[in-house]
Amino acid sequence: MLCDECREREAVVHLTQIVSEQVNTVHLCEKCAAERGVESGTQLTKSPLGTFLAAMGKGGPAAPAAEGARCPACGATLADFRDTGRLGCGECYVTFGAQLRDLLRRLHGSTRHVGERYASPGGPAPEPVVEPAPVAAELVELRERLRRAIADENFELAAELRDRLRGAP
Amino acid sequence: MIDLSLIPDGGVGWLDASGPSSHLVLSTRVRLARNLAGLPFSTRNGEAEREAVLARVESAAAGTESLGRAVRFRLDRLDRADRQLLHERHLVSRDLAGLEGETGVRKGATLLIQDAVGAMVNEEDHLRLQGFRSGFDLGSAYESVDRLDAELGQRLPFAFHPEFGYLTACPTNVGTGLRASVLIHLPGLVLTKEITKVLQGLAQVGLTYRGLYGEGS
Numbered sequence: 001m002l003c004d005e006c007r008e009r010e011a012v013v014h015l016t017q018i019v020s021e022q023v024n025t026v027h028l029c030e031k032c033a034a035e036r037g038v039e040s041g042t043q044l045t046k047s048p049l050g051t052f053l054a055a056m057g058k059g060g061p062a063a064p065a066a067e068g069a070r071c072p073a074c075g076a077t078l079a080d081f082r083d084t085g086r087l088g089c090g091e092c093y094v095t096f097g098a099q100l101r102d103l104l105r106r107l108h109g110s111t112r113h114v115g116e117r118y119a120s121p122g123g124p125a126p127e128p129v130v131e132p133a134p135v136a137a138e139l140v141e142l143r144e145r146l147r148r149a150i151a152d153e154n155f156e157l158a159a160e161l162r163d164r165l166r167g168a169p
Numbered sequence: 170m171i172d173l174s175l176i177p178d179g180g181v182g183w184l185d186a187s188g189p190s191s192h193l194v195l196s197t198r199v200r201l202a203r204n205l206a207g208l209p210f211s212t213r214n215g216e217a218e219r220e221a222v223l224a225r226v227e228s229a230a231a232g233t234e235s236l237g238r239a240v241r242f243r244l245d246r247l248d249r250a251d252r253q254l255l256h257e258r259h260l261v262s263r264d265l266a267g268l269e270g271e272t273g274v275r276k277g278a279t280l281l282i283q284d285a286v287g288a289m290v291n292e293e294d295h296l297r298l299q300g301f302r303s304g305f306d307l308g309s310a311y312e313s314v315d316r317l318d319a320e321l322g323q324r325l326p327f328a329f330h331p332e333f334g335y336l337t338a339c340p341t342n343v344g345t346g347l348r349a350s351v352l353i354h355l356p357g358l359v360l361t362k363e364i365t366k367v368l369q370g371l372a373q374v375g376l377t378y379r380g381l382y383g384e385g386s
Contacts, residue, residue: 074209086293088213090206090328090336093343103340104333113334113344120206120326 003029017152026152034106036157071095110160139165175240176282181258183285188304195352196303199310201318202337202346203296206326210338211275211293219277219291226290229324230281235317239283245274255280262383265292286313293338296321307349
């Protein structure tokens with residue numbers, strides 16, 4: 001059975017919601033479920049990193065060239081990261097950014113830090129991060145996802161989508 | 170044998186039940202994970218690099234109000250019993266104390282502590298800043314560690330990325346590097362066997378739980 005949301009991957013999470021006597025079942029793949037913030041039971045006591053790292057190995061179209069890539073600063077590879085669950089240095093975040101973003105979205109619900117900005121001593125003042133305004137086709141998709149999020153009563157996701165629609169960071 | 174009388178409250182001030190809601194909540198702890206920019210993380214650095222990190226941190230800390238009078242414990246020079254003692258007083262993590270079987274204590278592992286604020290150096294990240302309070306007092310614990318973070322951040326270049334935030338060895342900490350926790354004693358829930366339900370419910374509100382001694386317990 002395919003995922004209701006993306007229609008690309010196999011559905012593994014079957015979410016049944018009962019809203020005032022109306023039963024609604026949604027079938028999601030792991031990626032869309034994580035995007036929606038659905039917690040799966042196995043993550044309770046196991047380290048969340050282990051589960052995500054295993055999923056990283058399975059899913060996602062990782063560029064074949066990147067597999068052997070080494071961080072220019074510390075020499076770590078993606079394989080090192082999979083073995084230890086730890087990155088080698090700050091530069092690794094840049095080198096492996098593409099692969100990490102997916103993982104970060106699942107771990108934190110977003111890839112963008114919106115907290116305090118840090119200014120290195122003697123360095124330039126930090127610029128506030130401005131997310132670029134979404135394009136037309138993306139707008140339609142976002143509106144549809146917003147409608148579905150509200151229907152599912154997933155208001156946290158809905159708020160995030162609403163903010164993105166406004167073009168706010 | 171280390172002399173814990175060097176620390177005014179013996180390192181157990183947080184246990185004195187003086188804080189709010191202390192009949193349930195033993196203590197509050199807020200920690201911030203930070204790394205120095207341009208250097209490999211603890212997973213990939215060597216002894217010399219760790220000593221360099223420690224030297225820079227100590228030099229910077231000496232100029233701060235939060236840690237200017239700090240007591241310093243070099244865990245890599247203490248025997249196991251002393252390290253265990255620091256761990257039992259919840260002053261250092263199991264990782265820093267090197268209590269994990271074969272690996273032993275990491276070279277350069279150090280604790281700087283002053284009043285209710287501390288810094289673990291050369292743990293999983295270069296710096297783990299922590300604030301403790303007795304009872305349930307997240308605001309106050311956060312305030313003190315935030316102050317330390319600001320003071321050190323002005324003197325040391327932290328690894329920070331405009332998109333990802335503060336960079337850490339483990340991606341679960343990247344961004345704010347913040348972890349806030351409370352130590353709660355719940356014997357009633359355990360005796361009535363309700364504890365499992367409560368713990369399962371925690372995951373649904375985005376919280377996680379650990380045993381008395383933190384990660385790995």
